[in-house]
Amino acid sequence: MPTESRVARRPLEQELISRGVRMTRQRRLLVEIIQSADQHMDVLNLWQKARQQDPTLNKVTVYRTLGLLKKHRLVDELDLMHLESARHYYEARTTRDHIHLACIKCGRIQEFESSLFEKLKGQIERERRFRISVVRVEAGGYCDKCQE
Ligand SMILES: [Zn+2]
Numbered sequence: 001m002p003t004e005s006r007v008a009r010r011p012l013e014q015e016l017i018s019r020g021v022r023m024t025r026q027r028r029l030l031v032e033i034i035q036s037a038d039q040h041m042d043v044l045n046l047w048q049k050a051r052q053q054d055p056t057l058n059k060v061t062v063y064r065t066l067g068l069l070k071k072h073r074l075v076d077e078l079d080l081m082h083l084e085s086a087r088h089y090y091e092a093r094t095t096r097d098h099i100h101l102a103c104i105k106c107g108r109i110q111e112f113e114s115s116l117f118e119k120l121k122g123q124i125e126r127e128r129r130f131r132i133s134v135v136r137v138e139a140g141g142y143c144d145k146c147q148e
Pocket residue numbers: 103104105106107108142143144145146
């Protein structure tokens with residue numbers, strides 16, 4: 001199903017190691033979970049999933065690891081149309097920017113990438129002489145299953 005496709009991600013662990021970050025066992029576990037996630041996860045999702053494999057893993061470690069990934073610009077923090085009030089979601093950065101399509105009925109988040117989006121970024125950069133380093137586009141609406 002092409003509409004469900006997830007955009008490819010760079011290996012986070014290697015990115016961190018190449019930046020000289022020391023990988024502890026718990027950091028490695030968290031990074032693996034973020035990398036392999038098939039959905040956009042918030043701190044609680046992430047913590048719950050990590051604790052299934054390591055019950056000693058503290059929530060503070062989740063925040064610190066996310067902070068580290070953010071500092072190295074390896075994850076994006078998203079609010080996804082505020083579908084769930086103030087929750088923030090995290091995802092590994094992709095090599096190509098994508099648009100998030102958020103269903104306001106079932107909460108499904110789809111990722112969409114297009115060469116037109118790349119063109120639009122180019123146009124903004126040319127016309128405004130603005131160098132884009134991060135771009136976020138979200139669309140809220142009804143997914144194919146939730147229409148009517
Ligand atoms: Zn839906």
